Amino acid sequence: MRVPSTYLKVLERQAVRFYSKPVPSSEQPLYLNPHEWKGLAADQIFELHNVRKEYLGDRYNPSDEERNAILSTITALSKNKPELDYAYEIDGFKERYMNNTPMNKRGLPQKRSNTYVIERGATPHETRRIEQLTRIAAYEMPLLAKFRQPYKPKSSQESPLRLTYNTDFSDETSSKFNRLVTLNCNIKDLKLSEKEEHKFILLAGNKYNFDTTTFRLKSDQYAEAAQNARWLVDTFNKLLAEAKDLTKDDFADIPLDSRHMKLLHKKPKPTFPEAWKRPQDAPVVRHKVVNRLVELVKEKKDSEYVSGLSP
Incomplete structure (x- = not known):
């Protein structure tokens, strides 16, 4: 909703007049006191929210009172009341600090961005569901140990x-x-x-x-x-x-x-005839010097490595 410029000028004069000297919060304009919004009509709360955001400009920073007041209107605006209100409360106004702050705006209070309420409602619900299952696994499932019974398989006479x-x-x-x-x-x-x-x-x-x-x-x-x-x-x-x-x-x-x-029936695996086996005709390995040297080097390296690890 776009607020007319003339209306903003009137509001600015009001704010200057009220902030020129210490004024109690009860006498300040309503759009500057979000803690008093809760309980008002939904259209009035959103109008005050837009006026406050338009008036403060870059100095606008959402507060907890403003969020709670806006979130209280969800059940009034939606046709079907959500099953879990916290799903909208957690992820609906998720805050992210903006790292790409321009040079001319650095030093100002950190501005936060709000996420649309309805589109992100299922994410915290899934998180809470996983957390609940984790609690059940940690605290309730160990209690099922008292119901343990020895497994007795059914005999073939009972169920062929x-x-x-x-x-x-x-x-x-x-x-x-x-x-x-x-x-x-x-x-x-x-x-x-x-x-x-x-x-x-x-x-x-x-x-x-x-x-x-x-x-x-x-x-x-x-x-x-x-x-x-x-x-x-x-x-x-x-x-x-x-x-x-x-x-x-x-x-x-x-x-x-x-x-x-x-x-x-599979074909029998062929077996080598015993009469064909002639171990006396196998070639004799005469030179094993190289293999023996390799084994000695391996044993030496292993012993050095193990000695370095032992206390």
Whole structure:
């Protein structure tokens, strides 16, 4: 808001008249007493602030009383009251000393610059949140030690299924890696009969490993890992229920197919025949003088270095 020059002249005359002799603060103009602004209307406070800043010019230096009066109008001007008032109080009027003072203005009181209130409100809130988490970690988390219990892993009889999740610690939970879930189950933990086990292996197909007797199934078709885990458990339950149902057909006349195991078996690593090993034909190293000298120099240097460090 721009104040008319005529109005400033009147104010200047008032200030000269009041400052020509000691005047109590109660009789001074209102724009020169920011400690009396608090409680006034918001538009009146901002008008007094602009008048004071325009009148003082280069001598203007914001005081704590002026800041508190202006900050008290935030809740009145904003539609929604901020959750944390201190966020605006700390960072809203952040003061920075100006180092690039011109030569003709050096020696004057240090001028400070104010930052706009609304734009910087979230920064101190994040700082206070981190400080609060640090206090919890320092003073409250050690108290959780009294709730410690020895870890007892669940036995395979309680939960034969084992679900494995993946994460790359990113915010994108729907990526192909983060939503992938793997289900593993040992068929021996299901306690099936011989016919039920035979039918289960036939229905599992190439998802069954004959070497480890485990059933393995993966899923990443849904957007979230919890959905894939639910689908894996439901699919396994359907497979197990179908394997236990021997009323229709037990598939006893169909042999087990283990051809998919060829892809899992790695080729054996070739070994060097013992008969080809002839250590007597190896070349004899006759001259080791240089290597011995190098080792002696290393030992001497190490001893000198260690002796310098010892007390």
